[in-house]
Amino acid sequence: MVIPIVRLCAAMLLLTLFTLLLVPTVRAETAFQYQRPDATPPAGAESEKAPVGPFQRFAVTTAHPLATDAGYQILAAGGSAIDAAIAVQMVLTLVEPQSSGIGGGSFLMHHDGEEVRAYDGRETAPSSAKEGLFLDQEGEPLAFMKAVASGRSVGVPGTLRMLETAHGEHGRLPWAVLFEPAITLADDGFPVGAGLHASLADTETLRDDAQASGFFFTEQGEPLPEGHRLKNPALAVILQRVAEQDSSVLHTGEVAEDIVGRVQHHPAIPGSLRLEDLATYTAKEREPLCSDWQDYRVCGFPPPASGHLTVMQILGILAQLPPSKAGLEDELPGVEWLHRFLEASRLAFADRGRYIADPAFVEAPGGDWSLMIAPDYLAERAALIEATHSLGSGGASPGNPGVVATAWAVQPMQPEAGTSHISIVDEHGNALAMTSSLGQAFGARILSNGGTGMPGGFLLNNALTDFSFTPTDDQGTPIANRVEPGKRPRSSMTPTLVVERDSDALVASLGSRGGAAIIHDTARSLVAMLDWSLGVQQALDLPHVTTTGGAVFLEADRFPPATLQALRELGHEVEERDAAGGLQAIRRTEEGLVGATDPRREGVVRGE
Incomplete structure (x- = not known):
């Protein structure tokens, strides 16, 4: 009986080792505690910049100092490039809301040292979308910015679900800790930078959204000044729920209901987004x-x-x-x-x-x-x-x-605009390039607080205006990038x-x-x-x-x-x-x- 027991123990040990080799995924025991920077590095105005490096372990570059710092801290704690990208994107949702966020879409390229993979988190058209989505009653295209600032322009967001998919395959740190930087900054507040202030000063239609107007502008209707400490309690609550659960927080339940309600009850031009559209969204892996x-x-x-x-x-x-x-x-x-x-x-x-x-x-x-x-x-x-x-x-x-x-x-x-880009290389041999967007600056100009009843939240995309407004040419020949149900607009x-x-x-x-x-x-x-x-x-x-x-x-x-x-x-x-x-x-x-x-x-x- 001794030999079989020894063999059984050895087999179990080999099985355990084999499993560990196959699953280099989340290291739940890894400790990570976000350290808020004492001060945000000065940035915003056009300036001469020098190349940074060379670095031997890892590097991260993003469009905002606080986002870069969040990615840096994740990488320094042993996180993967995907881990850092999630932390970066959540912070960008907060500090650069005019460009990207969990209410938008993304494309991500990943390289593990041998293989390149492509993850598609692009928005999709609602299942009820029609070819004439952006035509008026006379069959003429809507004015572009009128279409942008409307419920019709909102596609099903895909960034969060795509990042969750990529994390399941390439993540090393636990999902929950990757949200700590954004949650902390949303709770404590962050100084409005030059980029956000300039974008606020350059937009008029954002004031038409009551929630956005009260959040991004002063009582006198002026854009929040540079240096103003902006807290976002609604986003902190939403991200805390996502951290504790998963991306379904955005696609079902209270948050999804608020998104759909804001789109369907838009005061000027309502959209047709439904709860089923959000619930059934899937991120795709494509052949690069x-x-x-x-x-x-x-x-x-x-x-x-x-x-x-x-x-x-x-x-x-x-x-x-x-x-x-x-x-x-x-x-x-x-x-x-x-x-x-x-x-x-x-x-x-x-x-x-x-x-x-x-x-x-x-x-x-x-x-x-x-x-x-x-x-x-x-x-x-x-x-x-x-x-x-x-x-x-x-x-x-x-x-x-x-x-x-x-x-x-x-x-x-x-017209096309908006967007933010992230490039990251980690110490484990992984690299990524990720571009994410809301569409135009501030997307559809719709701020969702996720049904929390708190100030702030996240902005919804206007990705559907990337479709052709006219479904055919003058001869009736269809345009490839016309609106169709469930379709992803060209980007x-x-x-x-x-x-x-x-x-x-x-x-x-x-x-x-x-x-x-x-x-x-x-x-x-x-x-x-x-x-x-x-x-x-x-x-x-x-x-x-x-x-x-x-x-x-x-x-x-x-x-x-x-x-x-x-x-x-x-x-x-x-x-x-x-x-x-x-x-x-x-x-x-x-x-x-x-x-x-x-x-x-x-x-x-x-x-x-």
């Missing part, structure tokens, strides 16, 4: 798109995200053109490179407007999205670019990357991970905010870092340059008059405008991890 470029593999999100395909079309078209004299002239992009970049952008955005939409509703050209970035196809597109003149506004037509089962019309361009979010082609070792994590300009900013930063060999902060400092097919927008006061004149002589309709920015990046160098953040915003980098 990884594309070879130079010596690297650039990995990004597939549709309904349009960012990666459009970025890689731009880069691929540029690669097909004859070698240029120089990309940079006097430390700025030169006229020849700018012309090529803008023309490639026109061509890429023409394809984006026709083909890219939720793959559950729209088939990829030829049944494969990679055909849009195939070298032979991009060579055809590059051949349309002339060195001496521009295609001009409206001059770029979509190409034919593959046979499509249904003919799609081109979607007219619509410009571009979370990007770059790895070595041969080893899959991490090279960089990056992304940005800024609507459609996210695509240009990400593409330009990749060229600057990996083609022009600029430092990561130098790359993010470069001036913004965008076009979606019409006018060209250059960042104001960043280019010499001669550059603007040369582009105009080539046929570009050039305008200057301020750029909000929002790039975040971490680059792995021979010395270690180096982080950078956009000088136009209040973000910071931390690491060890």
Whole structure:
């Protein structure tokens, strides 16, 4: 009897060890206690920023100092990149409510040192949504901002459920502790920063929401001043419930009922969101798109995200053109490179407007999205670019990357804005790039207190205005990105991970905010870092340059008059405008991890 007992004990020991190896998930015994910073680092105004690092263990960069600090503390306690992202996003819900939050959606790219995975937390249209959601009684599109500030624009939020899914696979710290930073800051209050104050001063319709007006503005109707200590008791209660339970707190029960009530009883334009829509929302894992470029593999999100395909079309078209004299002239992009970049952008955005939409509703050209970035196809597109003149506004037509089962019309361009980006690398060999959004600044301008009856809460998204307002063109041909029940609207979010082609070792994590300009900013930063060999902060400092097919927008006061004149002589309709920015990046160098953040915003980098 001795031998069987010994064998049984040994078997049990092996089973226990095997189980532990298979489940490197939550370490419930790990101690974590959030330490509120004594003071918030100064941030907000445009400023010169230096690259931060190199770090040997981990690094995190976000759009707000308190969010970065929360991620830093989680990483320092042994947390994973996913753990840190959850803490960061909860704090951003509080301190940067104009850009992202639990009432919105997200895309997350994750790399564990060997494999890249993509998690989709994009919002969905309600089950009762109709193609004419944003048409008036005469069948004409609603004014864009009128549609934004309404119940109709609110999609089913997905950020929290997506993060919960990713945490189940890559989390190391217990779910509950990841909410401690945001709960503490919501209870104690945080100083209103320059970014939030400026956004409040720049919006009018937020005052139309009674709850938001009483929370974000003074009794005199003025935006809360910089430095005002803002507490959010409603959000603290909601996050405490989520910490103790799970994401179902947002999707069922009292919080869900408040969301639906606020949408359905909107005083101007009610929406049709239902409790069942919230309860049945699922986050998706999708097959990432990884594309070879130079010596690297650039990995990004597939549709309904349009960012990666459009970025890689731009880069691929540029690669097909004859070698240029120089990309940079006097430390700025030169006229020849700018012309090529803008023309490639026109061509890429023409394809984006026709083909890219939720793959559950729209088939990829030829049944494969990679055909849009195939070298032979991009060579055809590059051949349309002339060195001496521009295609001009409206001059770029979509190409034919593959046979499509249904003919799609081109979607007219619509405004996009808002959003926040997070890049994190942990000490366990994991890296992520996560972009999250409410849509426009302050989303649908609807503040939900989750039925708590307390001040504050979280803002609801206006993601559905990312759909085409018109379901067909003038000939009746359907638009791929039209509104349909349960559909996820096309997005410009571009979370990007770059790895070595041969080893899959991490090279960089990056992304940005800024609507459609996210695509240009990400593409330009990749060229600057990996083609022009600029430092990561130098790359993010470069001036913004965008076009979606019409006018060209250059960042104001960043280019010499001669550059603007040369582009105009080539046929570009050039305008200057301020750029909000929002790039975040971490680059792995021979010395270690180096982080950078956009000088136009209040973000910071931390690491060890």
